[in-house]
Amino acid sequence: xxxxxxxxxxxxxxxxxxxxxxxxxxxxxxxxxxxxxxxxxxxxxxxxxxxxxxxxxxxxxxxxxxxxxxxxxxxxxxxxxxxxxxxxxxxxxxxxxxxxxxxxxxxxxxxxxxxxxxxxxxxxxxxxxxxxxxxxxxxxxxxxxxxxxxxxxxxxxxxxxxxxxxxxxxxxxxxxxxxxxxxxxxxxxxxxxxxxxxxxxxxxxxxxxxxxxxxxxxxxxxxxxxxxxxxxxxxxxxxxxxxxxxxxxxxxxxxxxxxxxxxxxxxxxxxxxxxxxxxxxxxxxxxxxxxxxxxxxxxxxxxxxxxxxxxxxxxxxxxxxxxxxxxxxxxxxxxxxxxxxxxxxxxxxxxxxxxxxxxxxxxxxxxxxxxxxxxxxxxxxxxxxxxxxxxxxxxxxxxxxxxxxxxxxxxxxxxxxxx
Ligand SMILES: *Cc1c(COP(=O)(O)O)cnc(C)c1O
Numbered sequence: 001x002x003x004x005x006x007x008x009x010x011x012x013x014x015x016x017x018x019x020x021x022x023x024x025x026x027x028x029x030x031x032x033x034x035x036x037x038x039x040x041x042x043x044x045x046x047x048x049x050x051x052x053x054x055x056x057x058x059x060x061x062x063x064x065x066x067x068x069x070x071x072x073x074x075x076x077x078x079x080x081x082x083x084x085x086x087x088x089x090x091x092x093x094x095x096x097x098x099x100x101x102x103x104x105x106x107x108x109x110x111x112x113x114x115x116x117x118x119x120x121x122x123x124x125x126x127x128x129x130x131x132x133x134x135x136x137x138x139x140x141x142x143x144x145x146x147x148x149x150x151x152x153x154x155x156x157x158x159x160x161x162x163x164x165x166x167x168x169x170x171x172x173x174x175x176x177x178x179x180x181x182x183x184x185x186x187x188x189x190x191x192x193x194x195x196x197x198x199x200x201x202x203x204x205x206x207x208x209x210x211x212x213x214x215x216x217x218x219x220x221x222x223x224x225x226x227x228x229x230x231x232x233x234x235x236x237x238x239x240x241x242x243x244x245x246x247x248x249x250x251x252x253x254x255x256x257x258x259x260x261x262x263x264x265x266x267x268x269x270x271x272x273x274x275x276x277x278x279x280x281x282x283x284x285x286x287x288x289x290x291x292x293x294x295x296x297x298x299x300x301x302x303x304x305x306x307x308x309x310x311x312x313x314x315x316x317x318x319x320x321x322x323x324x325x326x327x328x329x330x331x332x333x334x335x336x337x338x339x340x341x342x343x344x345x346x347x348x349x350x351x352x353x354x355x356x357x358x359x360x361x362x363x364x365x366x367x368x369x370x371x372x373x374x375x376x377x378x379x380x381x382x383x384x385x386x387x388x389x390x391x392x393x394x395x396x397x398x399x400x401x402x403x404x405x406x407x408x409x410x411x412x413x414x415x416x417x418x419x
Contacts, residue, residue, distance in 0.1 A: 001033060001043050001046075001107065002033075002037060002047075003044055003047055004026065004029055004030065004033065004069040007032075007033075007046055007047050007050065008022075008025065008381065009305075010028065010047045011049060012047070012051055012166065013025055013047060013324070016054050016058075018207075018328045019058065019308055019329050020054065020057070020058055020096055020344065021237075024052065024054075024057070025050070025076065026066065028050045028053045028054050029046070029050045029058065031050075031053065032045075032046045032047075032050040032053065034191075035049060039042035039324075044340075047255075049197075052304055055164070055384065057385075059074075059387075060072065060076075060288065061387070061388055062299070062387040062388065062389070062417070063075055063082070063387065063388045063389070063390050064387055064388070064389045064405060064409050064412065064413055065079075065390060065404040066352070066371075066389055066390060066391045066392075066399075066400035066401055066402065066404070066405050066413070067300070067390050067391060067392050067404065067406065068353055068355035068356065068369055068371065068392060068399070068401030068404065069355070069356055069357075069358040069392075069404065070180075070319055070322050070323065070355065070356070070357050070358055070367075070403065070404050071268075071269050071270070071357055071359060071361070071382065072358050072359075072390075072404075073161060073359045075338060075356070075390060076268075077269060077275070078266040078269065078271070078272045078273060078274075078292070078317065078318070078319045079308060079312045079318045079319070080267045080273070080274060080307055080311070080318075081272070081310065081311060081316075081317040081318060082119070082316065083310040083311075083313070083314045084273065084274065084306075084308075084310040084317070084366070085308040086308040086310070087236045087307055087309065087310035088274070088303045088304075088306050088310075088405060089295045089309040089345075089419070090306065090391060091302045091303050091305070091306035091307075092303060095302055095306070095318075096277045097109060097110060097302040097306075098417055100112075100269045104322075107415055108404070109299075109305075109398075110129065110253065110302075110305035111316070112305070112309045112329065113129060113305040113306070113308045113309040113312070114127055114128070114129070116309045116312035116313055117129065117308070117312055119312075120240050120312050121240050121252050121253055121254075121256070121280050122253075123256035123257050123261070123275070124252070124256055124280035124302040125281065125282055125283040125286070126280075126281065126282070126283040126287065127278070127279065127280050127285035127286065128279040128286050128289060128290045128295075129267070129274070129276050129277065129278060129279070129293070129300050129304075129305070129308065130180075130277040130298040130300060131276070131277055131298045131299070131300055132266060132267075132268075132275050132276060132277045133234065133236070133238075133264055133265060133266040133277045133278075134160070134277070135277045135298040135326065135401040136264035136265075136277030136279050136300070137166065137169060137170065137264055137277075138169060138170075138172070138173055138279075138294070139175040139237060139263065139279070139289050139294055139295060139298055140201070140232050140262060140279070141169075141175045141200075142173040142174070142200050142292065142294050143210045143288050143289045143292040144200045144230065144232070144285065144288070144394055145173075145175040146173055146174040146175055146200075147174055147175070148175060148176070148198045148199065148200035149175070149176045149177070149178040149198045149200055149270045150170055150175050150177055150178065150200055150201060150202075150203050151177070151178045151180060151191055151195065151199060151201070151202075151203065151229075152170075152179060152180070152193045152202075152203045152205065153179075153180055153181045153186035153190070153191075153204070153258050154179050154180065154181050154182055155181060155182070155183050155184060155185070155186055155207075155212060155216075155218060155220070155250075156203075156204065156205040156206075156207065156212075156218075157179070157205075157206045158205050158207060158209070160209070160214055160246060161209070162306065163357055166205055166234070169201075171246065175200060175385065176198075178194045178199075178201075180193075180231060181309075181310060183212070183368060184214070184215055184216045184217070185211055185215065185216060185217040185218075186218055186219060187217065187219065188219050188223050188224075188226075188227075191219060191224065193225060195227060195228075195229055195347045197244055197318050199229050200230075201229060201230040201232045201262075202224050202227060202229055202230070202232070203232050203233075203234065203262075204221060204224060204231065204232070204233045204234070204260075205233075205234045205236075206233075206234060206235050206237075206249075206250055206359045207363070208237055208249075208269075208359075208362075209233065209359050209361075209363055210232065210363055210364070211363045211364045215314055220258065221233055221255050221258040221259055221260050222258045222259055224259070224289065225259025225260065225261075226259075230261040230262065230282075230285065231259065231260050231262075232260070232261065232262045232263075232264065233250070233255045233262070233263050233264070234263075234264045234265070235249075235250045235251070235255055235262040235264070235265050236249075236250075236265065236269065236361055237249050237265065237269040237270040237271070237361035237362075238252075238265040238266045238267055238268075238269045238270055238271035238273075238278060239251040239252065239265075239270045239271065239361075240252045240253060240271065241253055242254060243270065243323070245323060245324070245365075245390050246270070246357070246361065246362045246365060248325075248362060248364075248365070249321070249362055250264050251271065251375055252280055256280065256281060260281065261282045261285055262277065262279065262280070262281035262282065262286070262289075263278075263279070263280045263281055263282050265277070265280075266278070267304075267308055267311075268369070269319075269321075269361055270319060270320075270357070271317075271319075271382050272311060272317030272319035272320055272363055273307060273308050273311030273312070273317065274304045274306050274307040274308055274311070275282065275304065276300055277298075318406060322403050322404045323357075323367070323390065324394045325369075325370040325402075325403055327369065330369055330370040330403060331350065332336025332354070333369040333370065333402050333407065333410055334350035334351070334370035334371060334372050334402055335350045336410070337350070337372050337400075337402075337410055337413060337414055338350040338372050338373075340414045340418070341372065341374075341414060341417055341418055344376065344414075344418035344419075345418075346417055346418055347374070347375055348372050348373065348374055348417070349372070349373045350371070350372060350373070351370070351371050351372075351373045351399070352368070352369075352370060352372060353369045353370055353371035353401045353403075354366040354367065354368065354369060354400055355367040355368075355369040355401055355403035355404065367403060369401050369402065369403040370401075370402055371391075371400055371402060372398040372399070372400040372402075373389075373398070373399055374391055374397065374398040374399075374415075374416075375397070375398065376396055376397055376398045378393060378398050379398045380395060382398075382416060382417065385416050387412060387416060389413065389416050389417070400413065400417075
């Protein structure tokens with residue numbers, strides 16, 4: 001049995017100890033020695049086994065997203081821009097998040113982020129930011145409809161993912177749902193007939209992760225705005241301005257101009273920023289939400305505020321760059337990577353591919369892309385490598401789709417595959 005000190009001197013474990021601390025690494029080595037004593041592994045495999053255990057233990061790991069899904073919920077949705085990462089790193093120390101450096105007095109928390117958001121959506125009288133879009137909906141439902149009714153179309157009772165459903169979320173606040181219309185068609189009179197003394201607001205939820213086709217009909221925001229009750233619109237993806245490539249995705253500015261009183265959206269979908277819930281709209285409503293006691297429980301962290309502000313001021317976050325990537329350039333990159341891999345003895349070819357936006361929006365929309373096609377057996381070692389690489393299996397091949405991979409990552413991708 002190799003001695004603990006000898007195993008700990010393995011350069012890979014020395015590096016791990018620098019990252020994770022020696023006590024943790026030592027514990028894992030001792031566990032590996034026990035597995036060797038029990039005969040589950042050979043003594044020669046102790047260091048390797050400890051490293052494997054540590055990979056599962058450490059903090060979140062970097063993943064190169066070669067799935068072709070731009071906003072992959074399981075991979076943390078939007079990657080932050082370099083500017084947002086720098087801003088978050090600065091804010092990680094002491095920072096003026098709630099302090100006015102000119103006067104030395106308390107300042108409005110995250111005023112820079114709020115100003116950037118307000119400037120990005122002039123159609124909004126006021127803005128506020130909470131933990132995520134689900135929190136924005138909970139805050140709106142609590143502050144505007146607890147003990148009262150939220151009117152919503154049966155075609156918009158959406159499950160967001162991991163078993164969480166917007167209707168359940170709304171009901172958990174003490175609001176009652178008044179469902180109107182049918183799964184495929186809802187008309188203005190359906191809403192009008194449901195309005196009464198108990199109405200808190202009408203809610204319109206964008207179907208970001210599914211499509212209903214055929215004999216369908218929904219009521220636009222402009223028509224809902226004629227009903228005389230507040231109209232809250234959950235646009236989902238966080239597009240502030242219309243995106244020509246994604247004609248089906250509503251933009252906050254359009255929805256507000258159409259007459260919405262309050263818009264909710266995610267910060268880490270098509271906006272390309274950190275996880276956050278954006279609230280935009282009428283000043284009196286936003287103020288009611290901001291001053292509600294629950295707002296404090298949904299408050300965003302200084303890191304989020306810093307990253308959000310930088311995202312809003314940065315013209316092209318990585319999600320936008322991926323969305324607008326030129327398919328011809330993607331194909332060139334795929335050819336170059338495949339050629340480099342073949343030189344290293346890997347069976348690789350460049351192939352055309354189709355990418356998608358993902359759970360964050362634009363269901364049914366495909367984006368022409370390019371991929372490196374590899375033997376499927378490489379999928380597991382690439383996932384567990386450093387950095388981890390996540391691709392997708394298609395027709396028995398592992399495809400590394402380049403649309404969500406930054407060009408700066410190509411060299412690392414080659415190294416990860418070629419070893
Ligand atoms: C994604 C999404 C949500 C949930 O947003 P989070 O920021 O993940 O809480 C809610 N509504 C719609 C329409 C969505 O697309």
